[in-house]
Amino acid sequence: MMGAPLLEVRNLESFYGPIMAIRGVSLSVEEGQIVTVLGANGAGKSTLLKTISGIMDPEKGSVSFDGAEIQGEEPHRIVSRGIVHVPEGREVFPLLSVDENLSLGAYTRKDRSAIERDREMVFEYFPILAERRHQEAGTLSGGQQQMLAIGRGLMLRPRIMLLDEPSLGLSPLLVQEIFAILGRLNREEGVTMMLVEQNARIALELAHVGYVMEIGRIVMNGDADRLMQSEDIKAFYLGQQEAGQRSEKRWKRKKTWR
Amino acid sequence: MDGVQLLVSGLANGCVYGLIALGFVLIYKATEAVNFAQGDFMMLGAFVTLGLTNAEYLHLPFWIAAPLAILIMAFFGYLLDLLILRHLFGQSQTAVVILTIALGFVIRFVAGVIWGHEPQTLESPLAFGDVSLGGVVLGMADVAVIVVTVLLTWSLYQFFQRTKLGLAMQAASQNQMAAYFMGIPVKRVQGLIWGLSGATAAVAGILFASKGAIDPNAGLLGIKAFAAAVIGGFGSLPGALAGGLIVGVIEPFAARYLAAGYSQIAPYALLLAVLVFRPHGLFSQVRTKKV
Structure with missing residues (x-):
């Protein structure tokens, strides 16, 4: 530092x-x-x-x-x-699939293979998103939508x-889970x-x-x-x-x- | 046999309504405003094609004139957004609505000045003769309209599903704020949607003019297309098309089997029924936000 x-x-x-x-x-x-x-x-x-x-x-x-x-x-x-902004209140694109939401996170990027690697990384941190990847984002639960919003932000490979x-x-348990993942993202990535x-x-x-x-x-x-x-x-x-x-x-x- | 002929000509009319309704919905989804000049866009597209291809005007070959007219109308839509509508950003929706109504008047007037108020016929190769299929005689124009509409719808669908820009357009219409956060240049994307709706209107205009004569008031059938869009569900592209087809098919059958006075109101009676029993339209995509 x-x-x-x-x-x-x-x-x-x-x-x-x-x-x-x-x-x-x-x-x-x-x-x-x-x-x-x-x-x-x-x-x-x-x-x-x-x-x-x-x-x-x-x-x-x-x-x-x-x-x-x-x-x-x-x-x-x-x-x-x-610089990526993950907005308050889980503003996902409700009628698009989880996968499409993630793709939009990388909208300003061109390096296709790296984008796909980052998608895999997001799925590693949020396995539930991999399970639901073809589902419309609007049908996810609140916690899953928050995870999607964070994952979508990661797709920019933000500085x-x-x-x-x-x-x-979110429930206290979910908050614990999400903050633990944020900590790992900071340490590991x-x-x-x-x-x-x-x-x-x-x-x-x-x-x-x-x-x-x-x-x-x-x-x-x-x-x-x-x-x-x-x-x-x-x-x-x-x-x-x-x-x-x-x-x-x-x-x-x-x-x-x- | 009779029924099949009515159905096909109804479907062909319905395709034109459906394409105009598609324009309504595109704009509505992107900007949450209704473009009441959409019918006049259609009329203008028809007249631009006519001006490019008819013998007494520029006399270009139709297959050059048609794509050119579509391009011109796309550019017209984009410029309209860039020069006028973008400056209403942040104003109430009513301002945009009133503006588009006024714009419709202006377009009708200008078209009248340029091409005159008499009905004219587009010299379109789509408009020749009839085809006979197993004893059923169908207008060539009707068949062409249906085929072109199916192709256009299919390509629009592919565009929205498969391309990055199409995805960005969907995103910007579903959640504008989040689209900004993703780095999507929302205003430019909205301009492109205006362009797209101009192009769709031009296709609708060419098809409409292939089926019969046009005059500057042809755009008023936009009102029927509006009804079609509402019937289909104002936020849904397939719904808009389906609504157009429903209105188009109801018309000839109502004219055939109902008393004269009732047939004209049939589409609007359906509109009322839909509004009462399924206020979001038949094919609405409504997803409430989870809190």
Whole structure:
């Protein structure tokens, strides 16, 4: 982990309609890392990802990827740089088969034989997709659709994967399973990830570095292990009661960053 | 025997409706707007072919004029999207609908100015004589229409299933946001779909003009094609074609066996029945999103 970070966001400001959803966010992701951005509903996490992947244009600030400034570029240009966005809520192509969904993940690639190898790799990590490869994606269960969305993202052979709440609406068991696979993908295939989550515990267990976002700002950041030990994170994101001698009530506590 | 003849001429009419309905559905699936000028696209395609091939105009051989007209109409559709419709991106669907209705008026007017308002006949080699099959006399034009429609449908199907662009078009129409995330240039793909629907309309126009005279108001039969698209299910390509065939077949039989006043409303009566009993159409592809 040397040299310039793979992805660097500087003082990004972005509007969601009339609302300023991101108010000056800076963060960086090193190659090979998993970086997680935690935050509640409406903190601006999804807007941050959409601004990076070019679906939304920033008002101010810069996004640089691999040394080049990419903010405001057309989404398909950004995808062909190797940035893939796995959207929230498992946005698959419902009437296309699993196989066709995967092929579309490699839409910007031309190297056919390598694409087929990557398809096999996706099937290795998600065997259920191999079983269902000719089935329409809309008929898969929620968890399988999430796996398909991740697999489809992998088909780009991305340099970085932006994951928007992969745990959303899944059973705890499935969340465990999917996060275990994400961890393996990072270790075995070296996939760099930026992971946006509300489920702080599982995200911090997986990630190397974490950022905490509240109403459009980064309020805290650091190594995932350190964040996990932080009293604020424990109280507000992990929901642990401290057994302190004064045993303050949770609602009495003030966040130290306010 | 009589029945077979009615059926074939009904099917031939139905193919034309079906091809126009196909255009409706292509645009609707891609952009979620209805192109009410689709019938006028068909009329324009017919007149462009006529202008290229008839003796009093350019007098090109038909087999050059027809592909050329299809290309011109494809280009017309693409340009229309590029120059006008793309700028309505983000506006309400109503804006697009009103715009296409107005566009229909403009196309009708312009065609009238260029080619006159009198009915004219396309000098088409598809339109010669009758064929007789085992005692049944069929119009050559009707047979040609059916054959061409089957071929076109088959190639469209192959295009959507087998090519990367076809797959991307399906993807962009099923989930636009996700298509962006895959790196599909969605706006350009939508422009190409407008081009494709222009080309389909041109084929429909050539076939329609091979069956009889055309005038600038011929595009109004787009309304029947619209009914066909709704009957078939507005999101389904095979449904559009089937809806066209159903409407086409009902017409001659209703004209034959029902009293004069009722036959004309038969397709719309069916439309109402479908809307009441199967509101998504007969062949709809509806898949609700899992949460």
